Amino acid sequence: MTERTAPLTGVTVLEIGAFMAAPFATMQLADLGADVIKVEHSIGGDPVRQTGPFLGTESSPFVRINRNKRSVALDLKSPDARRAFLRLVERADVLVENLRPGAMGRLGLGHEALRELNPRLVYASASGWGQDGPLASLPGLDIMAQARSGLMSITGHPDSPPAKVGVPICDLVCGLYLALAVTAALRERDRSGAGQYIDVSLFEAGVSFAVWEAGKYFATGEVGGPLGSAHQSQAPYQAVRSSDGYVTIGAITPRNWQAFCGALGLTELLTDPRYPDSFSRLQNRAELIETIETVTSGRSTAEIVERLNEAGVPCAPIADYGEVFTDAHLAVRDFFWDAAHPTVGPVRQLGSPMRLSETPVRRTAAGPVLGAHTREVLLAAGCSEPEIDHLIASGAATADGK
Template identity: 70%
Template sequence: MLDPDAQPPLAGITVLEVGAFMAAPFATMQLADLGATVLKIEAPGAGDPVRATGPFVEGHSSPFARLNRNKRSVVLDLKSDAGREALLRLAASADVLVENLRPGAMRKLGLDHESVRSAAPHLVYASASGWGQDGPLAPLPGLDIMAQARGGLMSITGTPDGEPTKVGVPICDLVCALYVALAVTAALRERDRTGLGQYIDVSLLEAGVSFAVWEAGRYFATGEVGRPLGSAHQSSAPYQAVRTADGHVTLGAVTPKTWAGLCGVLGLTSLQDDPRYADAFTRHAHREALVAEIEDVTRGWTSAELVRALDGAGVPCAPIADYADVFTDEHLNRRGYFWDAEHPVLGPVRQLGSPMRFSRTPAVQGAAGPLLGEGTADALRAVGYSENEITELTARGSVAPPDARDREDPA
């Protein structure tokens, strides 16, 4: 039962984000959703490059307003001595710093873990990068598609003999971010025992390789290398999309009960006595012949008819939804997954909900992505800067207040 007086799980934790695009911002969004105060450190002028990524509404980036919800924007020029000093003072009173600059960039600024640790030995410092902080690839730029390529994901995605295909979302960026958030929460728990922070190194490459559970099981056992299988499972069948009269339906009948249910629905009970289809692994070895027999029947059904019949028989299945279907889905709406975050210019901004549901302390539903620099003065005041010092730093360009353009009435 939700407790209206309970604080979010990470209430009282302050996180500094020195990030851009995806990995660090998505990681800190998770922490902000859990109640951490996230100060998003941005460069003067343009800020996070995602602010310049469309589509735009009233001149504001729609992706930015979602990816950076529940955060405060603090504009510091980290190339200036005063800007670096401000970050060190913020770090001394913060709990976590998350960055995803190229390895070596924070060291050049004098803001790497070793430099910051002397001012903040309690700080949990996490770096997300393409290839990790050491090793021969470390100096190279690494984007999500490169991590999917080097990490093997593109070798098993798509259809046999098809063009190289990446996963449809930036999966290495996103899972790297989730590992960062998990590692940060674990390091905070360890700090409760020791009082000490530590350094966390998470790469897109290793995050992507960590998905290869089935592929590793096969390769290290038999030496067999995984290949693209379209929508099919790596070792069990039937577990894939099958054709219908008006599209496709995904189904998974890999247990004895669901296999019998599928055969019953489709009128293919004779398949249960076929030794080629004795179990899910054997069926996979004869998958092409099996799926051809299944599709001879399912091509005569509409997707809706097939889903209805399989649901009735307890066979796992689902239609293939596009995102117009997903973003208006009755089940998700009934569960209150989508919610609206307020933005000072755009008004309500529809958000993707947090998948983490807590019985007492729900995820935070606060504001949409912040205006550039809107939290700068408050953050500096909180670590002891006077009004005169803030004014002087602003005049020198070391920090920046909110961009006046962000506050203009769009009307």
């Protein structure tokens, strides 16, 4: 994949990010062709660099979530390093950051200050709770956002301890919203010529998922709770027991319900007065699932999936990640790919779900060594070799991890 074909080619993005939300957002932009310059602290860099497992001395998570980026290592508390950073800002299109609200302002790098320097700059902030409001100053990690957003109240099984979603969903979707907002702001800048400020929080990102719960609460006042794998509003739509595990089913439309019952020899359910439609089946879900499992528990997952696939009924086995990462369908679609890294060799990557027919996403390099691009980026921004040497000698910058 060549960089010139990607849709955001020519867009320069500065990232001051740590851990997940901002780096995940800029990974999307980098995949789409943006030149993402990851500005990290000169000592240690992004804390994810210290997160295992490790490939040699490099963090395995880091080299995946920071692919297709360049690394510049600067201590932004140093006046000299800040001046060098401001040269990058003058030429940038986007800045993405996820420091605690107010931290960028205390460095003299808040939106208002940078807008004076570069009125075309799109400035995007991710935070736990947003840039204002009574919670804004509090630390906010993914699990806190999952807790306060209601997600943990509906995750897991009834009468079980609280459970979070298995991946850092608030972090990740905050990053996706951030990337979407940046592309929208760039489109607006095409019309107006001016940048703008973007404020996205993990909290609101988590609340935005409550589509079914909001439909119920704002209509009836009912507060949802955990349902295991079952759907909030339809049945049967959940995992059911097989002889060797579980299989997920979704037989909620009239056509799929009829095909489901026919495929598993449950045709008596089609005339049962308790189950004429999906809403009625929801009201009688406990009895319905018990009846379905009298059949499915005597058959293997593979047999059930085969029968339901033949009947055109939505279903799937529950895969672990060992199976996912070796999945034949994903292999045919070339989802996984290997990114080059200068010290650890090829690094297997999760593919981008965005498949653009004419301007495909980039597949270039794994996450860079700390400061790998400090010198080349600062030279391109107008810094002189002596200035860069001074920054490195003073500890205000790092080049090539040294």
